[in-house]
Amino acid sequence: MTSLFDPGMLGDIQIANRVVMAPMTRSRAGDGDVPTDLHVEYYRQRAGAGLIITEGTQPSPAGKGYCRTPGIHSSSQIKAWRKVTDAVHAEGGKIVLQLMHVGRVASHLNKAPGVETIAPSAIQAAGEMFTESGMVPLDTPRAIETDEIPSIIEEYASAARNAVQAGFDGVELHCTSGYLPAQFLSSGSNHRTDGYGGPAANRIRFVVETIQALSRAIGSERVGFRICPGNPFNDIHDDDPVETYGLLLKTLSPLGLAYLHLIDWPNPQIESLPLAQSCWQGPLILNESITLERAKTLISGKTADAVSFGRPFIANPDLVLRFRKGLPLAEFDPNTLYSPGPEGYVTYPPAEIGGGVAD
Numbered sequence: 001m002t003s004l005f006d007p008g009m010l011g012d013i014q015i016a017n018r019v020v021m022a023p024m025t026r027s028r029a030g031d032g033d034v035p036t037d038l039h040v041e042y043y044r045q046r047a048g049a050g051l052i053i054t055e056g057t058q059p060s061p062a063g064k065g066y067c068r069t070p071g072i073h074s075s076s077q078i079k080a081w082r083k084v085t086d087a088v089h090a091e092g093g094k095i096v097l098q099l100m101h102v103g104r105v106a107s108h109l110n111k112a113p114g115v116e117t118i119a120p121s122a123i124q125a126a127g128e129m130f131t132e133s134g135m136v137p138l139d140t141p142r143a144i145e146t147d148e149i150p151s152i153i154e155e156y157a158s159a160a161r162n163a164v165q166a167g168f169d170g171v172e173l174h175c176t177s178g179y180l181p182a183q184f185l186s187s188g189s190n191h192r193t194d195g196y197g198g199p200a201a202n203r204i205r206f207v208v209e210t211i212q213a214l215s216r217a218i219g220s221e222r223v224g225f226r227i228c229p230g231n232p233f234n235d236i237h238d239d240d241p242v243e244t245y246g247l248l249l250k251t252l253s254p255l256g257l258a259y260l261h262l263i264d265w266p267n268p269q270i271e272s273l274p275l276a277q278s279c280w281q282g283p284l285i286l287n288e289s290i291t292l293e294r295a296k297t298l299i300s301g302k303t304a305d306a307v308s309f310g311r312p313f314i315a316n317p318d319l320v321l322r323f324r325k326g327l328p329l330a331e332f333d334p335n336t337l338y339s340p341g342p343e344g345y346v347t348y349p350p351a352e353i354g355g356g357v358a359d
């Protein structure tokens with residue numbers, strides 16, 4: 001029987017255990033959206049995870065929405081990420097980069113001067129965003145032209161090649177939380193009348209073509225994707241997520257991808273796990289408020305190949321060790337989630353056993 005602490009494979013990525021660190025934006029990037037030495041230390045501390053999925057990282061300047069998020073489109077970013085991947089690999093860990101293009105969930109105040117906010121349709125999302133000048137309403141985006149779409153997909157492919165150059169073991173396409181791929185998938189934010197809007201078969205096209213481009217760029221077995229069907233975060237709405245996501249999963253299932261990363265968020269509109277079980281044949285990472293006990297059952301019962309934890313990794317850099325030894329978990333400070341600097345980022349200590357640091 002497979003245990004949470006057994007090694008496994010996610011596509012081509014060999015993992016030492018089934019505990020995955022979920023992607024978490026922590027807003028610590030430096031000038032030029034470049035990761036810093038703090039990133040090196042933060043991810044090194046958490047390399048005991050079977051796999052780390054990085055914070056959402058923009059594939060292009062237009063993909064940026066929040067302040068102090070890193071990119072993977074410039075040579076200084078690639079160089080800086082290399083230090084992160086080297087540090088994680090030196091500890092025996094594996095790390096993939098989450099590619100996150102925010103689309104309309106952006107403020108131009110957080111972008112480089114002159115960089116536009118774009119989306120499938122010119123529909124402003126309800127909500128506000130933090131900027132260095134305080135909270136502001138989200139931008140009203142410009143609708144992407146049909147003949148622009150190949151270049152946006154190519155930005156993702158180029159970002160994936162950069163990620164491999166930076167030493168990452170793969171990439172994860174962020175398709176949830178109301179960002180660009182989710183904006184294409186969802187009927188509420190996608191009012192296009194071309195081949196990328198309208199029926200579900202058209203609304204999934206952007207994601208499918210992007211996954212195909214990522215696969216051509218670095219190999220399908222190093223490409224994963226993340227969904228949360230029916231998630232309303234960032235003012236997203238889909239009339240029929242069962243149809244949309246069922247079709248998406250059936251279309252992507254034969255492509256030999258590294259994994260599906262499913263946020264199984266409770267939602268009266270849809271039961272995501274049974275949907276994934278009927279439409280997806282590849283490796284599965286499951287997420288959302290999972291306890292250690294449930295994680296063990298999910299792995300031993302073969303419901304999932306791996307389980308991801310977000311919040312528990314914030315204050316417990318050695319989470320896998322604590323799980324193995326049944327040690328108590330530390331609580332994180334919500335005030336330092338997105339604040340600049342080391343506090344609440346690299347300052348959580350490893351567990352102590354009998355007065356000493358746990359081995």
Ligand SMILES: Cc1cc2nc3c(=O)[nH]c(=O)nc-3n(C[C@H](O)[C@H](O)[C@H](O)COP(=O)(O)O)c2cc1C
Pocket residue numbers: 022023024025026054055056098100174177226263287288289290308309310311312337
């Ligand atoms: C501070 C913070 C930042 C997050 N940033 C991202 C992100 O960049 N990309 C993403 O896909 N999910 C992001 N999430 C969601 C987490 O990956 C995860 O799905 C969520 O925390 C639920 O898992 P948990 O119950 O184990 O914490 C973030 C969550 C937190 C708490």
